[in-house]
Amino acid sequence: MNAKVDTRSRILDVAEAAVLDKGFEATSIEEIVAGAEISRGGFFYHFKDKNALARAMLERYIETEDVLYDDLFARARELNDDPLHAMLIGLKLLAEMLEEMPKGHPGCVIAATAYQDRLFDAGVRELNRQAILSWRKRFRGMFEEIAAVYEPREPVNMDALGDMVSGVVEGGLVLQRALREHKNASEQIMLFRTYLKLLFAPQH
Amino acid sequence: MNAKVDTRSRILDVAEAAVLDKGFEATSIEEIVAGAEISRGGFFYHFKDKNALARAMLERYIETEDVLYDDLFARARELNDDPLHAMLIGLKLLAEMLEEMPKGHPGCVIAATAYQDRLFDAGVRELNRQAILSWRKRFRGMFEEIAAVYEPREPVNMDALGDMVSGVVEGGLVLQRALREHKNASEQIMLFRTYLKLLFAPQH
DNA sequence: TGTCAACTGTACTCGCAGTACAGTAGGGAA
DNA sequence: TTCCCTACTGTACTGCGAGTACAGTTGACA
Numbered sequence: 078m079n080a081k082v083d084t085r086s087r088i089l090d091v092a093e094a095a096v097l098d099k100g101f102e103a104t105s106i107e108e109i110v111a112g113a114e115i116s117r118g119g120f121f122y123h124f125k126d127k128n129a130l131a132r133a134m135l136e137r138y139i140e141t142e143d144v145l146y147d148d149l150f151a152r153a154r155e156l157n158d159d160p161l162h163a164m165l166i167g168l169k170l171l172a173e174m175l176e177e178m179p180k181g182h183p184g185c186v187i188a189a190t191a192y193q194d195r196l197f198d199a200g201v202r203e204l205n206r207q208a209i210l211s212w213r214k215r216f217r218g219m220f221e222e223i224a225a226v227y228e229p230r231e232p233v234n235m236d237a238l239g240d241m242v243s244g245v246v247e248g249g250l251v252l253q254r255a256l257r258e259h260k261n262a263s264e265q266i267m268l269f270r271t272y273l274k275l276l277f278a279p280q281h
Numbered sequence: 282m283n284a285k286v287d288t289r290s291r292i293l294d295v296a297e298a299a300v301l302d303k304g305f306e307a308t309s310i311e312e313i314v315a316g317a318e319i320s321r322g323g324f325f326y327h328f329k330d331k332n333a334l335a336r337a338m339l340e341r342y343i344e345t346e347d348v349l350y351d352d353l354f355a356r357a358r359e360l361n362d363d364p365l366h367a368m369l370i371g372l373k374l375l376a377e378m379l380e381e382m383p384k385g386h387p388g389c390v391i392a393a394t395a396y397q398d399r400l401f402d403a404g405v406r407e408l409n410r411q412a413i414l415s416w417r418k419r420f421r422g423m424f425e426e427i428a429a430v431y432e433p434r435e436p437v438n439m440d441a442l443g444d445m446v447s448g449v450v451e452g453g454l455v456l457q458r459a460l461r462e463h464k465n466a467s468e469q470i471m472l473f474r475t476y477l478k479l480l481f482a483p484q485h
Numbered sequence: 486t487g488t489c490a491a492c493t494g495t496a497c498t499c500g501c502a503g504t505a506c507a508g509t510a511g512g513g514a515a
Numbered sequence: 516t517t518c519c520c521t522a523c524t525g526t527a528c529t530g531c532g533a534g535t536a537c538a539g540t541t542g543a544c545a
Contacts, residue, residue: 084522100396102306105501116524118506123522126503191459192304192396205459231475237468240456244469248452252444255395255409264441265448271435275479288491309532320493322537327491330534 085123085133088113093134101131101190128198135190135201139208146215149174160222161277168270172263175246188247213239227277245269289327289337292317297338305335305394332402339394339405343412350419353378364426365481372474376467379450392451417443431481449473 091112095104106127110120124130153167190197190205217239224235249262295316299308310331314324328334357371394401394409421443428439453466 106503107501117503118525119523121503187459188392188396188455191455192392202459202461206461209456209459230479233472233475234468237465237472240465241469241472244449244452244456244465246452247455248448248450251392251395251451251455252413252448255391255406255413257406257410261441261444261448264438265445268437268441268445271437272476272479275434275476310534311532321534322494323492325534 084113084115084119088115088120088123088130089134089137092130093138096134101127128201131190131197131201132204135204135208139204139211142208143211146212150219159226160219161227161273164219164223164273165270168266168273171246172266172270175249175266176260176263187243188251209240209243212243215239216242223273223277227279229276231276233276241269288317288319288323292319292324292327292334293338293341296334297342300338305331332405335394335401335405336408339408339412343408343415346412347415350416354423363430364423365431365477368423368427368477369474372470372477375450376470376474379453379470380464380467391447392455413444413447416447419443420446427477427481431483433480435480437480445473 088109092104092109095108095112106117106120109130110117113120124133149170150163150167153170154163156166157163187205187208190201213236217235220235220238245265245268246262249265252265253259253261292313296308296313299312299316310321310324313334314321317324328337353374354367354371357374358367360370361367391409391412394405417440421439424439424442449469449472450466453469456469457463457465
């Protein structure tokens, strides 16, 4: 039983690293089983097909990501009880985290899946959708809390503003991948942070 | 000679539509030759392999995109000679254009390529990189022109701000694809437009 | 009339996903 | 102690799509 759990997550570990490095389609099962030191039969014992692997990877990734955001913004809130300043601190922490990640943030997984969606079944696509919707809800809530204290200088759609966090991260990661640089995503986050400062900071 | 050009661009047309719809890897050569009404041999006569097809698609796409941006912002500038207001008009036009595109903006091509880059050779990746770099230069120039007239309220890195246009578009398209909605990218552009208003508009 | 570009058509190889089992090692329940 | 079940291993197969090789065809133009 324990061996099962170990093997399964070992497969997921190897697969995740490979997929983040070179994409889902470019990662062969052959390579995964070699990395996880398991037989091909063993792989298919755990995962019906590559789709099932994708679903499991996404599920695990979304869970990790949620915990990460929970921690990060809770820590920021501890440092400053004001919702705007907590958000600004949180974004700074997020930018730093993105910069430190050598292989790029796992956020890639979402974009990678979105751009290869015909390769996946409806379950995988729905998971992807729910993840983005849950981030929208998370950030929208935080922005509403800020707006209750600081009147926005310009009218903004709160759902869209919530999406903008995901969008800026995903977009930054696309740039980073295409440019083969490593600071673009964190720079984009910092620009978004400046946006929030301008949008919510009281006039003087 | 004329037949050659026709067939080649017919292949590119069919391939581009298929790739935008379902991704590069999910598009088979079989399917392209059926759509373009050509034989498999004929396909390989024009393109050495799928890599050559990708390179040709990217080259053509980048050219189209450049002309499109040239036209769009030239038109905006005609409507208002002030660089800030011209930019705001241009972004509005861009947002409208994105909303009207039924299958999503071809910007996808860049992100799609970025996320499957191990499938491609160095030439394709370099093309992708140059495209983003040229957009950085274009928008950076426009922002510097604005900054010469309107002092930015907050200090910003002009390269990063230039990249933010591409990033917001690409990120918006990722959201749009994953959420299976159709207005996300244009909403994100409009939010970015508000950012510029706040950043450059004179204090009062 | 001959040449060449632009194809068609067929027949292969190869890598990878997925199927189908048959067999085995080891831990727990009876 | 035996049985059974989970978690595998190993082998052998099918099928698909990319890419190769090449022989033959067609139509424009010199």
